[in-house]
Amino acid sequence: MAEHLLKKYSAAVPRYTSYPTAPHFHLGIGADEYSSWLRALDSQHRLSLYIHIPYCDRLCWFCACHTKHTLRYEPIAAYLKALHCEIQAVGRLVSKDVRVTAVHFGGGSPTMVRPQDLIALMDALRSTFSFSDNAEISVEMDPNDLDQGRYDALAAIGMTRASLGVQDFDRKVQKTINRLQTFEQTRSVVDAIRARGVHSVNCDVLYGLPYQTLETLRDTVDKIISLDPDRVALFGYAHVPWIKKHQTMIPQEALPDAIARYRQMKTAGEMLVQAGYEAVGIDHFAKPGDTLAKAMEEGELRRNFQGYTDDSADALIGLGASSIGKLPQGYVQNMVATGEYERMAEADGLCIARGIALSxxxxxxxxxxxxxxxxxxxxxxxxxxxxxxxxxxxxxxxxxxxxxxxxxxxxxxxxxxxxxxxxxxxxxxxxxxxxxxxxxxxxxxxxxx
Known part of the structure; x- marks a missing residue:
């Protein structure tokens, strides 16, 4: 590709996981509007739930998610108490005629939650909302958190899809982004969850990372392919230190330029296609026959805050601090600060900080x-x-x-x-x-x- 096109068209623009995008949400949408939007859902609507766990036991310097670092469980326990309050408050406003077709646990690191607490959280969701028999249950996983008890808890909640953050297997790159994770460790996680009947595994890979080269990226992608995941998400690292201050820990001079980023993206994508994956949108790859690939072929591919999805639900309810929901009438976002979120959840149940009604x-x-x-x-x-x-x-x-x-x-x-x-x-x-x-x-x- 000509370099002038890369320079001309690779300017900073939104990822478009929503429209309007989150910077344009405003304070004019609050609990009253959200309540009326929830009450308007009926049997004609299908529902997805997103549950945000905003805690990690290590802070990855590349991460742009709303998350906090903790080595103690007490903050997580307090947060879960508030989350249960919000679940009950939202559930009272949603008709039992509305069926949940998908649940996604994201973070942060949902796998930091203790096994009994994870099971209790899923029990609360199932007792509060009406679930379809074939509802998809997806969980974002950090291999460093996992043990036998957590594997068993994930099986107990009915997890159907696991999403593993890999990013890169090169040791120098991992040290620079504070994400140490061996290939052997990752492979053991994939084996353990498949042994418990999980039918779909996704791996996230990043290009554009500090000190990343075509050679190191090829090695990472080769290792990913050997794991035989059903899906691969190939994201470009988003360097936004003006938003996420911890990204200042990453030396800017070690980042590849736009041309090198494009070559990395192109190389990794070609390797995945040659391995039999189908390209889905700009940054996802799926095995033929996977529901994501089918959605693309049938013109039913969608986009939400997790990226590309085959989730065809009419509404998405976000639960937890910073979570974003989409209802037919517009978008809402919960309070970002966990302390204020907990106060709102325990006082009123609804935690909306801002949103936007769609024109x-x-x-x-x-x-x-x-x-x-x-x-x-x-x-x-x-x-x-x-x-x-x-x-x-x-x-x-x-x-x-x-x-x-x-x-x-x-x-x-x-x-x-x-x-x-x-x-x-x-x-x-x-x-x-x-x-x-x-x-x-x-x-x-x-x-x-």
Whole structure:
């Protein structure tokens, strides 16, 4: 790829796991709006739950998640007490006719939770909400936390998908990002969870890390492939030290530039495809037959705060500090600070700090951006059929983009705005041209490639 395209289109833009993106949430949405949105859910809606555990027993310097470091269990126990309060408060507002089809435990490190507490948490969810018989239960796992008791607890809660953070197996890279984790240790985790019947394993890999080279990345990807995961998420490291101060521990001069990042992304992706994985969107890979690959093939791939997903639920409820939920009417986010979250949960149950109600224009542009990110194309006729006259500005912008494109990023044919192979690596940048919020200057973002 020509270097001038990388320089031109790899500017910092949102990841578009939502639209509007989180920097544009505001204080005008609170518990009253959230309560009415929850009460409006009915038997026609399917529901996902996201449970955030914002604690780690080691602080990985690359991490941009809302998390806190602790070596004591007392803060986690106090947090879990508040989380149970929130679960009960939200559950009272959601009809039992609404079925939960997916649960995702994220963090932080959910596997820090003690076995009996994890089982009690899942029991609370099942007694509060109505679960579908085939609900997916996904858990983000830190191999350093795991022992036999935790493996058994994960089996007891019905975990169906495990997501393992790997990042990189090179020792120098690991030391620089404060994430020591051997391949043998990771392999033992995969073996243990598969022995307990887990049908799907995902591994997260990062490119763009300090001191990472094509050689070290190839070695990491080879080792990942040998684990035979069902899915691989290949993320670009987001260096945002102005948001996450601990990232200042990473020497900026050790980070690869945009061209080196692109080569790393390209090399790792080609290795996974050659190993039999199908590329899904800009940064996921899945075995043929995996539900993520099927969703892509059927045009039903979605995007949420965990990235690409085959979760087709109509609503997502976020539980825990900083969690974001999406209801048909808009987005809400819980209080980020754990202490204040605990106070709110134990006082009123609902912990909403901010959010945004979706306008018709927001819905149009959310559809456009999601389809570009998921399908690398946009059916302008389908857009018009869904939104009528409200779609006209976005349709005109797509036409203008195609007419003005001198770099071969897109083509417009038979009413379909489609990214070319040259354009696909820049899907985030192309999607950003439809984002009407970017011009107000809120939020700083990571590199697009």
């Amino acid at each position: 018709v224009e927001d819905r149009v542009r959310a559809f456009v951006i999601e389809r570009i990110m998921c399908d690398f194309s946009l059916d302008l006729s389908a857009l018009a059929a869904l939104f009528g006259p409200a779609s006209l500005p976005a349709v005109e912008e797509a036409q203008q983009f195609a007419e003005g494109d001198r770099d071969g990023l897109v083509h417009l044919e038979a009413g379909r705005f489609a990214l070319t192979e040259t354009g696909k690596p820049f899907a985030r940048s192309i999607a950003a041209t439809f984002d009407t919020y970017l011009s107000n200057g809120r939020g700083r973002h990571s590199l697009a490639v």
